[in-house]
Amino acid sequence: MGLPIYIQIHNEIKKKIELGKWRVGEKIPSERELSVNFSVSRMTLRQAIQTLVDEGVLERHVGSGTFVARQKVQEKMSSGVTSFTELTEAQGKKPSSKTVTYMITAPSLSETEKLNLEDKQRVLRMERIRYADDLPICFEVATVPYDLVQEYDRNQITKSLYRALEDNGLQIGHAQQNVSAMLASEKIADYLDIKRGAAILRLRQVTFLGNGQPFEYVRTQYVGDRFEFYLEK
Known part of the structure; x- marks a missing residue:
């Protein structure tokens, strides 16, 4: 089974970030511009962006746009795993x-x-x-x-x-x-x-x-x- 379109776009954006096209803290193009570049609907593009936001790769700033996420201060939690x-x-x-x-x-x-x-x-x-x-x-x-x-x-x-x-x-x-x-x-x-x-x-x-x-x-x-x-x- 092939990858859903939004996952393919997710992968392409992530690769671009890893290759340095957009650096940490840098604003990425708007959803409108990216949807045109990838030849997909705004809804499909938004789903790809949201997946990257959920993963912590991107972050949204209200009123400003979407940016490559900065590394956050981490606190080590208890090592036990509970469902x-x-x-x-x-x-x-x-x-x-x-x-x-x-x-x-x-x-x-x-x-x-x-x-x-x-x-x-x-x-x-x-x-x-x-x-x-x-x-x-x-x-x-x-x-x-x-x-x-x-x-x-x-x-x-x-x-x-x-x-x-x-x-x-x-x-x-x-x-x-x-x-x-x-x-x-x-x-x-x-x-x-x-x-x-x-x-x-x-x-x-x-x-x-x-x-x-x-x-x-x-x-x-x-x-x-x-x-x-x-x-x-």
Whole structure:
């Protein structure tokens, strides 16, 4: 299966940034100009840009445009890895999920890099809204190598990927996490039942199995006043 058009554009923009066409802190061309250059609709171009924003490659400045993101100060979080399901249950709440998309496809350039994929490997990319006691907490885009989960039932994966892996004898190892603040887009605001422009927390995480193999690249956007991260030193 070929790459969706917006992912192809995502890859091209990311390559241009890596090659130095646009440098850190530099404003990239407007959506109108880029949509003409790539011969696509504004909607498709905007989807590609939003994917790069979600990954922390680009950042939007209200009223000014879109810029190549500056590196942010990082705080090392506790090395333990806990799934959303386990975390929610530990708080005495009932976890649930709504699957928005579930797609087996070729990986984007970012997904290939984060998951250390080989040529022609496919991935499972799923978008989910995660709930605690039926209240939407976050919107999540998770990507895993398809050959790792192809024998699993879809319901197992969408309900709790970590439990599905552990039930099949795999050990969850450590994770690399980046947390930053951003404003909710119209799409995310609709999914999470908040106002557009509301404060949200963005988590980007690569999770590893016990043997050091990266198995999950996830981009999650949490409602700012419904979730908090706890740091332990």
